[in-house]
Amino acid sequence: QKLIDQVERKPNDVAFKFCVNQKSLTYRETKQRVDEFAQNLLKLGFKRGDRLAIMLPNTPEFVISTLAAASIGVISVLMNPQYQNFEVEYMLKKTESRGIVIMDNFKNLNHYDILTKICPEILNSNGEITSKKLPNLKNIIITNNNLNDKKAKNYKGTLDFGNLQIFNSINQELPLVDVNDNFVLLFTV
Numbered sequence: 001q002k003l004i005d006q007v008e009r010k011p012n013d014v015a016f017k018f019c020v021n022q023k024s025l026t027y028r029e030t031k032q033r034v035d036e037f038a039q040n041l042l043k044l045g046f047k048r049g050d051r052l053a054i055m056l057p058n059t060p061e062f063v064i065s066t067l068a069a070a071s072i073g074v075i076s077v078l079m080n081p082q083y084q085n086f087e088v089e090y091m092l093k094k095t096e097s098r099g100i101v102i103m104d105n106f107k108n109l110n111h112y113d114i115l116t117k118i119c120p121e122i123l124n125s126n127g128e129i130t131s132k133k134l135p136n137l138k139n140i141i142i143t144n145n146n147l148n149d150k151k152a153k154n155y156k157g158t159l160d161f162g163n164l165q166i167f168n169s170i171n172q173e174l175p176l177v178d179v180n181d182n183f184v185l186l187f188t189v
Contacts, residue, residue: 003067007031016063023060030063033165037068039172040164044139046098048073048175051136051185053092053100055079055111061143061161065101066184073177077185081106089118092134095185099139104155112155115140125157 006015011028018024025033046052052069054076056062069076077095079088081103092100102111116122119131128138143161154160 003027003031003034016060018059021059025060025063030067033060033064034067034071036165037064038071038174040166041068041074041099042072042172042174044099044159046072046074048177048181049075050099051075051077051095051097053077053079053095053097055081055083055088055100055102056143057081057103057106059103059143061101061103064165065141070183071174071177073175073181075182075185079187081111082109083114084109085114085117088114089133091187092118092137096136098136099141100137101141101143101161104142104144112140112142112158116157122157127157127159129157 003015006013006027007030012026014024015027015030016025041052046069052065052074054062054065054069056065066076066078068074077091077097079091079100083091091097100115102115104110104112119129119134119137121129121131122140129140131137140155140158141161141164142155142158
């Protein structure tokens with residue numbers, strides 16, 4: 001609700017500034033992108049109470065994913081983008097995440113390669129995964145870390161984050177989200 005209030009009061013003011021890629025989002029842009037991403041999560045079959053793993057650094061995609069998930073009652077599973085194969089596999093299994101949002105690469109890690117080692121079925125998938133090892137995982141959403149590229153490369157079995165920020169032709173009714181619904185799952189050491 002506070003985001004909606006700020007959109008009405010100060011739509012062109014900067015809401016978020018990101019050091020990682022030197023980008024910023026106004027309140028209006030944030031609300032628009034969150035709404036678009038939420039609609040596309042619903043189109044992919046996400047429902048209230050499902051889990052969406054988010055393995056991103058502090059970027060616009062991190063904020064958009066987290067807020068969009070919350071707006072439809074999907075629980076964000078926040079994962080450190082420096083996790084290795086074992087940690088990624090453990091968290092996806094433990095949380096029964098339906099989807100994961102990743103950056104194609106981060107520092108010296110290639111997130112796509114990590115996921116294809118854990119779940120080779122990705123390579124034969126056309127957008128929805130069927131995996132024995134990760135039976136709940138259905139969607140991998142990928143964004144590009146290359147600051148010069150506007151769009152992520154085509155990674156087999158994934159959905160491009162940029163395409164999920166475009167309104168589809170059918171607006172789905174948003175599920176009712178209660179103030180007491182779970183919002184995020186955090187793992188601590």
